[in-house]
Amino acid sequence: MDRGLGRGINIGNALDALDGGPELPLHERYFDEVAGAGFDTVRLPVRWSAHAAATAPYTIDPAFLARVDAGVHAALSRGLNVVVNVHHYDELCAAPAAHAPRFLALWGQIAAHYAGYEARLGFELLNEPHGALTASRWNPLLAQALAVVRASNPDRTVIVGPADRNDVAALPALAVPDDGHLLATVHYYAPLDFTHQGASWVAGADAWLGRGWEDAGDENAVRDDLAGAAAWGRQHGLPLFIGEFGAHERAGMDSRARWTTFVRSEAERLGMSWAYWEFGTDFGAFDPERGSWREPLRRALLGDPERTA
Template sequence: MESGPGRGINFGNALDALGGGPELPLDERYFDEVARAGFDTVRLPVRWSAHAAAAAPYTIDPAFFRRVDAGVRAALDRGLNAVVNVHHYQEMNTDPDAHLPRFLALWRQIAARYAGLPGQLAFELLNEPGGRLTPSRWNAVLAQALAAVRASDPERTVIIGPAGHNDLHALPALAVPDDARLLATVHYYAPFDFTHQGAGWVPGADRWLGRTWGGASDEDAVRSDLERAAAWGREHGLRLFVGEFGAFCGAAMDSRERWTAFVRAEADRLGMSWAYWEFGTDFGAFDLVRGAWREPLRRALLGAADPARRTSRP
């Protein structure tokens, strides 16, 4: 992944599903849709912690490992990059000292299993660290997790992000290890009362229903945010990956299209790779029932770009 993930999409709510909401079947035809549309990358959020033993050596369930294998291989076989992360390990945010040995054991297993795969696979150490994973604590944990990966996979691209749930405003507190194969990630859902209006898991989100987006002040805010992140990346010599951005289906589609197109265009202008959240559930750019892209969102993400282009190929 020498030139970065390029244009990506998240297969959220598949290998990371918490239950109680829509889930994405990890079907190979969806990888076909992503490749044909012209994306470069599939980000695979994985809830390893729900499929690993609670006691040392914290063995990952072999059947679940095979499910992840299938997703990684489906992406690579189609000339797509793949990003595999540790997702929804909430206990790392609430009790990091107790869960650190298990977290590191997960990464030792993941890195060893995939060490022989092509460079189009990247690892992302932890999705949205926060809570008791304060910046200083997370910086120490990040270094340990990177060492766990490097023990068996010294050349793999590894993606790191700041505490504060990968918010771009938290980048200044991120301590970057001395490692030549790192990317930095941020997530972008601003303004939150627009992107999460009507989201059932956010208290009070129904009060935001009807919030639109698209005026000059809205654009200025996004531009300022992303330029700040880009400046940090230049200062630290790191490529930036907007690993998640998207607007929940509670927002009107015309505003969702404008916001998505503007965030994507600004990321492109600033040389950032990105991955839209997400493919086919409640933020989805693809309608699973119709078996077709939601055209306003597909257009916002890809426009009239040449679908044959790929940022990286095996």
Template sequence: MVNAWLGRGINFGNALDALGDGPELALDERHFDELAKAGFDTVRLPVRWSAHAEALPPYSIDPAFFQRVDAGVGAALGRGLQVVVNVHHYHELCTAPDEHLPRFLALWRQIASRYADHSGRLCFELLNEPRGHLTADRWNAVLAEALAVVRDTNPERTVIIGPAEMNSPDALPALAVPDDDHLIATMHYYAPFEFTHQGAGWVPGAERWLGRTWGDTADENAVRDDLAKVAAWGRKQRLPLFIGEFGAFSEADMSSRARWTAFVRAEAERLGMSWAYWEFGTDFGAFDLELAAWREPLRQALLDDRDPTAGIPR
């Protein structure tokens, strides 16, 4: 099953999806080496295609940018890793879906055609965190159109779909799942948001949450309840589940970050979900780029098969 192959993953966020207003990750061959050596199975490559394509028909993607994505895909596949390529940060589509739908479909037509002959270990994710005017009903229709475009050239490639409301777990019941045998459902998990995003500069009021910790019994039960609902939905839909993003911002204390990460990871695996941590080496990073070393509490939280919270102080 492809979902089992995805297994344990990590996002190379703030690289091919960089917005230019925060830290950026330069994709480097050695980063892929670190992932493979550590024991990860999958790389999720968020890609901001919309910033590198023509605004008017035929909406051609910049060849130089395509080559950057090619390099990331090749580096992952060449090390035996699975890779998820998505459309990330297409905010204009969420603001004006009718206007941008032709461009969105044209992007997928180009992406799907370019990678049609690649290994089945490459998966497509149609859109990261649909939101705004891309409501559940509207997104369900757009999703179906985009999937049809992909299927023209990739009839059996695994495609990852997620719900509206920024891939919220609570929005899964409103996701209309197409009749397709090669789908995985995704959602993102950042609960409680006041813990995982404390001090995040892009979140209004996040400085008020500084100092919030995580790890008591009520905290753990909340995660159990949240993920149990997701798992129940997946069973009902007979659809594998992939937590495409979860992580806690660097302003949270490391002990709480490690406990939360370990608990979410272990609970997801217990329920049969694959996952990808957000993210490798910038503001949520499990890897310290300056020291060229893993932040050991987070590495253990993600990859240690023993009691995931053993030795992490409460």
């Protein structure tokens, strides 16, 4: 894997689903859809912490590891890059000191398991550090986790992102280790009252229903946010990867498509790779029930004309 991941999509809510949340079966045919549509990369969010022992040596459940393997193999066998991360480790974010040894042990197992895999597999150390895992705590833990990975994977692409849920504005507080195989990630969901309108897990989100996205002020905000991220990347000599961006299904489709088109095109203009959130649940660009892409979103992401076949 070089450090430009091109155009990607998250297979979200398959290996990372939360109790009571949407869940996507990890069907192989979905990888056919992704590759056939023209994406370059699959990001596989994985909730390892829900499938590993609570005490040392924190062994990962072999049956769950086999499920992750199936997703990795499905992506690689179709010529896709694949990013495997640690997703939804909320206990680590709530109590960093207590969970840091387990987090490092998880990465020791993951890295050793995939050490022999081809270079198109990359690792992302942690999705959206937040809560008590502030920059002052996350930066040294990030460096420790990278050292654990490098013990078995000296040259593999590793993706690092800032605290405060990988927010663009948090990039200046990210301490970047001296390593020639890193890529920096941010997530982009601005403005939140548009992208998360009606989202059940966001307090007050129903009050945002009907919020459109269409004026020059909205566009200028995206330009400013992403230009700032790109400038930080140039300063640090790091490629930028927008690992998540998307708008919830309860937003109007016309506005969702406009926002998605604009964020995607600005990211590409600035030389950033990206992965849309997500494939087939509440932000999904693909409709599993109909077995087809939601054309306004597919065109927004890939920019090609509507298909007839």
